[in-house]
Amino acid sequence: MSDHEPLAVTxxxxxxxxxxxxxxxxxxxYVYRPTDVTLESPRPYLSPVHTLxxxxxxxxxxxDHVWHKGIAWSLPVVGDENFWGGPTFVRGEGYVQLPNNxxxxxxxxxxxxxxxxxxxxxxxEWITQAGLRVFEEERTLRAxxxxxxxxxxxxxxxxxxxxxxxxALGSPTTRGRDNAGYGGLFWRGPRSFTGGVxxxxxxxxxxxxxxxRAPWMGFRGTHDGDGAVSTVVIASHPENSAHPPPWFxxxxxxxxxxxxxxxxxxxxxAPGGVLHExxxxxxxxxxxxxxxxxxxxARTLAWHGGAA
Numbered sequence: 001m002s003d004h005e006p007l008a009v010t011x012x013x014x015x016x017x018x019x020x021x022x023x024x025x026x027x028x029x030y031v032y033r034p035t036d037v038t039l040e041s042p043r044p045y046l047s048p049v050h051t052l053x054x055x056x057x058x059x060x061x062x063x064d065h066v067w068h069k070g071i072a073w074s075l076p077v078v079g080d081e082n083f084w085g086g087p088t089f090v091r092g093e094g095y096v097q098l099p100n101n102x103x104x105x106x107x108x109x110x111x112x113x114x115x116x117x118x119x120x121x122x123x124x125e126w127i128t129q130a131g132l133r134v135f136e137e138e139r140t141l142r143a144x145x146x147x148x149x150x151x152x153x154x155x156x157x158x159x160x161x162x163x164x165x166x167x168a169l170g171s172p173t174t175r176g177r178d179n180a181g182y183g184g185l186f187w188r189g190p191r192s193f194t195g196g197v198x199x200x201x202x203x204x205x206x207x208x209x210x211x212x213r214a215p216w217m218g219f220r221g222t223h224d225g226d227g228a229v230s231t232v233v234i235a236s237h238p239e240n241s242a243h244p245p246p247w248f249x250x251x252x253x254x255x256x257x258x259x260x261x262x263x264x265x266x267x268x269x270a271p272g273g274v275l276h277e278x279x280x281x282x283x284x285x286x287x288x289x290x291x292x293x294x295x296x297x298a299r300t301l302a303w304h305g306g307a308a
Contacts, residue, residue: 006145007052008116018111020118020143025054027151027283030141032106032122034069038129039097041085043104044122044139045069051285052151055223055230059188064254068188071281073139073157076183077170077262078102081128084183091176102128104137117144126159134163146282152300153281155185161269169275170266179211181263182248185279187232189255193221198249198257199233199290206251211263215244218282218293219257231288234259235297237278237304241267280304 009027012019016033019026028049036042040061047070049058058070067074067085076084083102087095109122119142126135142154161167173181189196197204199218209217218233236245236259246263250256259279261267269275280300288296 006116006147009113009118009143009145009151011111011113011118011120011143013111018109018118018120022052022145022151025052026050027052027143028070028153030120032109036067036069038101038103039086040067041074041083041101041103043069043072043074043083044106044124045072046153047071049153049283051230051283052145052149053228053285055228055285056190057221057230057232057283059190062188062191062254065188068186068256071153071185071187073104073155074183074186075169075262076172077168077175077266078126078134079167081134083126089172089175089177089180099129102126102134117142132163134161134167135159136162146296146300149285150296151283153283154279155281156278157276159275161271161273164271166268166270168266168268170262171260173263174266180248181211181246181260182258183262184245184258184260184277185234185281186248186258187219187234187256187281189219189221189232189257190223191254192224193219193255194251194253196221196251196255198251199231199288199293201290201294203290207249209247210249211246213244213246216293216297217247217249217257217259218288218290219249219251219255220287220289221255228285229287231282231284231286231293232257233282233284233288233293233297235280235282235300237280237301240277240279241275
């Protein structure tokens with residue numbers, strides 16, 4: 001494969017998931033009919049996720065946070081509901097397990113293959129544990145090979161509020177927990193990435209970047225076994241409402257990346273209001289530094305017709 005002739009991505013619908021492959025090797029599974037228990041807020045997720053060379057760059061259902069599922073769109077504060085999984089942070093009480101773990105329920109999807117890429121168009125309903133429908137979502141996912149060592153997972157969502165009352169989207173930080181503004185597109189990295197390097201436009205760093213704003217961030221980690229190094233980068237598209245977003249990132253305890261649009265401020269959607277967010281995830285074989293990652297993001301956004 002040359003940089004000028006990237007591999008074509010193919011898709012295989014397996015009834016509960018779409019297998020995305022290139023060159024005969026699985027890149028990822030998009031599980032659209034999860035079998036998770038209510039406590040884990042069932043929702044579609046991308047897991048396992050591999051590089052083009054086959055290195056695993058995701059973690060599924062870790063014992064410390066069983067609701068972490070590879071890469072997933074997860075929101076912990078949807079009014080009084082939790083579409084993240086596990087306990088809910090309650091001001092003055094801490095984390096409390098409540099009967100409020102909602103579900104993102106698959107309705108339908110269409111899969112198209114063109115120009116060497118796979119596009120998945122999915123419709124979902126967001127339903128509270130009590131059975132109330134609060135959002136209808138149109139989700140578009142796209143997988144393409146960028147070059148001989150990089151592939152991209154594109155994520156776009158349009159969520160329309162259908163509840164009778166306004167809904168506030170927030171985070172544990174907006175509800176009183178300092179520097180815990182997680183929520184949105186969340187990647188959980190493999191165990192061996194713990195202690196790895198967080199990349200941003202400011203350079204190579206670590207947990208100190210949590211809560212800072214940036215148009216993109218990345219994570220460089222080393223694999224057990226063969227000692228290979230891989231890099232995962234998530235870029236926020238310029239049209240997003242909170243661009244550049246604050247980030248929830250961790251390295252010391254475990255590896256994660258999360259552009260978190262509701263980190264510091266809640267966004268209230270009136271009935272009929274629409275939330276539109278778009279991101280690109282780059283999965284790379286090799287040790288990118290911050291400059292490498294920034295150049296890759298610029299090329300990706302230019303390909304999409306945007307700018308960093």
